[in-house]
Amino acid sequence: xxxxxxxxxxxxxxxxxxxxxxxxxxxxxxxxxxxxxxxxxxxxxxxxxxxxxxxxxxxxxxxxxxxxxxxxxxxxxxxxxxxxxxxxxxxxxxxxxxxxxxxxxxxxxxxxxxxxxxxxxxxxxxxxxxxxxxxxxxxxxxxxxxxxxxxxxxxxxxxxxxxxxxxxxxxxxxxxxxxxxxxxxxxxxxxxxxxxxxxxxxxxxxxxxxxxxxxxxxxxxxxxxxxxxxxxxxxxxxxxxxxxxxxxxxxxxxxxxxxxxxxxxxxxxxxxxxxxxxxxxxxxxxxxxxxxxxxxxxxxxxxxxxxxxxxxxxxxxxxx
Amino acid sequence: xxxxxxxxxxxxxxxxxxxxxxxxxxxxxxxxxxxxxxxxxxxxxxxxxxxxxxxxxxxxxxxxxxxxxxxxxxxxxxxxxxxxxxxxxxxxxxxxxxxxxxxxxxxxxxxxxxxxxxxxxxxxxxxxxxxxxxxxxxxxxxxxxxxxxxxxxxxxxxxxxxxxxxxxxxxxxxxxxxxxxxxxxxxxxxxxxxxxxxxxxxxxxxxxxxxxxxxxxxxxxxxxxxxxxxxxxxxxxxxxxxxxxxxxxxxxxxxxxxxxxxxxxxxxxxxxxxxxxxxxxxxxxxxxxxxxxxxxxxxxxxxxxxxxxxxxxxxxxxxx
Numbered sequence: 327x328x329x330x331x332x333x334x335x336x337x338x339x340x341x342x343x344x345x346x347x348x349x350x351x352x353x354x355x356x357x358x359x360x361x362x363x364x365x366x367x368x369x370x371x372x373x374x375x376x377x378x379x380x381x382x383x384x385x386x387x388x389x390x391x392x393x394x395x396x397x398x399x400x401x402x403x404x405x406x407x408x409x410x411x412x413x414x415x416x417x418x419x420x421x422x423x424x425x426x427x428x429x430x431x432x433x434x435x436x437x438x439x440x441x442x443x444x445x446x447x448x449x450x451x452x453x454x455x456x457x458x459x460x461x462x463x464x465x466x467x468x469x470x471x472x473x474x475x476x477x478x479x480x481x482x483x484x485x486x487x488x489x490x491x492x493x494x495x496x497x498x499x500x501x502x503x504x505x506x507x508x509x510x511x512x513x514x515x516x517x518x519x520x521x522x523x524x525x526x527x528x529x530x531x532x533x534x535x536x537x538x539x540x541x542x543x544x545x546x547x548x549x550x551x552x553x554x555x556x557x558x559x560x561x562x563x564x565x566x567x568x569x570x571x572x573x574x575x576x577x578x579x580x581x582x583x584x585x586x587x588x589x590x591x592x593x594x595x596x597x598x599x600x601x602x603x604x605x606x607x608x609x610x611x612x613x614x615x616x617x618x619x620x621x622x623x624x625x626x627x628x629x630x631x632x633x634x635x636x637x638x639x640x641x642x643x644x645x646x
Numbered sequence: 647x648x649x650x651x652x653x654x655x656x657x658x659x660x661x662x663x664x665x666x667x668x669x670x671x672x673x674x675x676x677x678x679x680x681x682x683x684x685x686x687x688x689x690x691x692x693x694x695x696x697x698x699x700x701x702x703x704x705x706x707x708x709x710x711x712x713x714x715x716x717x718x719x720x721x722x723x724x725x726x727x728x729x730x731x732x733x734x735x736x737x738x739x740x741x742x743x744x745x746x747x748x749x750x751x752x753x754x755x756x757x758x759x760x761x762x763x764x765x766x767x768x769x770x771x772x773x774x775x776x777x778x779x780x781x782x783x784x785x786x787x788x789x790x791x792x793x794x795x796x797x798x799x800x801x802x803x804x805x806x807x808x809x810x811x812x813x814x815x816x817x818x819x820x821x822x823x824x825x826x827x828x829x830x831x832x833x834x835x836x837x838x839x840x841x842x843x844x845x846x847x848x849x850x851x852x853x854x855x856x857x858x859x860x861x862x863x864x865x866x867x868x869x870x871x872x873x874x875x876x877x878x879x880x881x882x883x884x885x886x887x888x889x890x891x892x893x894x895x896x897x898x899x900x901x902x903x904x905x906x907x908x909x910x911x912x913x914x915x916x917x918x919x920x921x922x923x924x925x926x927x928x929x930x931x932x933x934x935x936x937x938x939x940x941x942x943x944x945x946x947x948x949x950x951x952x953x954x955x956x957x958x959x960x961x962x963x964x965x966x
Contacts, residue, residue, distance in 0.1 A: 521886030566841030
């Protein structure tokens with residue numbers, strides 16, 4: 327009976343682990359300590375639940391971002407679909423390279439030209455039309471290396487972290503450089519984050535009534551680039567409250583973490599460092615997507631947690 | 647004992663009324679019927695709680711808006727405080743009239759000039775500075791006619807409606823032509839609506855680090871005018887989900903109600919008609935604030951509920 331009791335106790339203890347895919351490293355303990363102290367009414371670091379705002383970057387933080395941001399692959403796929411209406415694209419960059427399937431050359435185009443291609447692919451249509459096309463793409467397109475659907479390439483430890491924070495009355499948000507409308511198509515089902523808790527790069531929009539039916543038209547003009555210094559601005563405009571917890575993985579998240587962790591009281595900043603070439607990808611200072619350099623240099627002295635994917639994560643993807 | 651039982655029963659019944667300041671008119675019954683049918687899992691009109699989004703205009707819908715929008719009085723007060731630094735205002739409209747206390751003339755200035763005055767008063771400062779000045783003003787400034795604080799001039803029946811919807815798992819939002827940052831200062835305490843559920847007219851903003859301290863600077867440029875066709879755009883950008891319930895009081899809310907009530911399934915649109923010159927103000931088609939004309943003409947045939955403040959509300963303000 328004693329032995330049975332021991333095993334039952336062990337099971338209960340394992341079941342109670344809120345972060346089973348995180349290895350038992352100091353990183354996991356730091357996360358749990360933070361949550362314990364801000365949720366304990368007797369702690370000097372207690373934070374009322376209404377103020378427990380946690381913001382997460384998406385690309386490279388909640389899902390992978392290699393070989394390029396997944397939404398960019400969607401843009402390229404859309405460009406190919408639209409090509410028959412645009413014969414001029416055969417000789418115009420980055421379209422010509424995209425149509426040839428030469429993504430490397432396409433990506434070497436000027437940033438403005440790539441942005442324009444993204445606007446061509448993702449605007450001048452109704453919100454419903456965009457949503458449907460994004461849903462169709464997410465339901466069918468496969469990652470070139472893993473063969474998985476893109477929305478299956480999410481990080482199991484981060485799904486657990488989101489759920490753990492919500493179980494402790496945090497409100498979890500995405501604050502991403504990706505398109506807000508694209509994220510909203512899958513964030514609820516994939517991450518448990520409803521549309522109204524997604525902040526992202528936003529296009530201007532207009533309201534019109536077509537044959538008695540109101541529609542929102544996505545316009546080919548940027549309202550907010552939700553990256554770098556645009557992230558605290560997005561947080562201020564959309565949420566109106568400074569987070570107490572922020573997670574990212576690149577220097578595009580630096581200002582979000584700086585803004586979050588410089589507030590008064592207990593604060594938490596976290597950077598996911600891609601160190602696992604075996605199970606995912608290994609990159610940082612020299613990567614063309616998800617470049618992480620300043621964060622590695624300044625993060626530790628700012629008290630930010632650097633998560634080493636290889637050491638700190640027992641599992642990367644749910645399908646492993 | 648029978649009599650005591652009767653009285654106890656009566657008390658229980660009165661306590662159970664979720665909308666005690668609404669008279670027992672058909673309007674009250676329509677609200678309750680709608681909530682009953684969308685929350686009953688057995689009803690063909692059932693709506694899952696995640697989709698129960700309710701949006702409310704603020705000026706003239708949740709609080710009064712006479713003699714002018716309260717935020718405009720705040721702008722005028724700020725202009726007076728800033729005047730010593732701007733000697734040129736003595737001869738420049740609308741500033742000269744504002745400084746003379748001649749609001750009627752100030753209001754007759756061009757819309758662009760008034761907007762510019764609002765930008766002068768409410769931008770080029772940090773978010774914290776603005777928040778503090780708005781809080782100070784709301785804590786001290788008194789309404790010229792009632793002598794009450796502005797945030798006391800809220801509508802008791804609407805406070806009950808907000809609480810009733812939330813008790814039925816609705817997420818209540820403000821969607822107002824007023825400034826988003828101004829609204830966020832008092833919406834949580836006054837209406838129980840947290841900052842992240844406030845949508846309003848939004849200025850551009852930038853992020854800077856001043857002497858090691860991150861700040862958000864409000865810029866003198868409009869990002870979104872959250873009025874008329876801007877309301878469904880604001881809803882789309884900030885919430886990302888079409889409401890099933892919308893309440894307003896003026897033609898500035900027409901598009902929000904149109905967008906809300908043209909969705910599939912059960913929908914609710916409501917316009918508060920200011921008909922009570924005794925307890926509040928009576929105005930509609932000819933008013934320079936809160937003009938309601940198209941809504942009165944088209945609302946009923948669109949199935950929108952027109953709330954007659956005089957007949958349908960037993961009480962207007964909480965302090966009555």
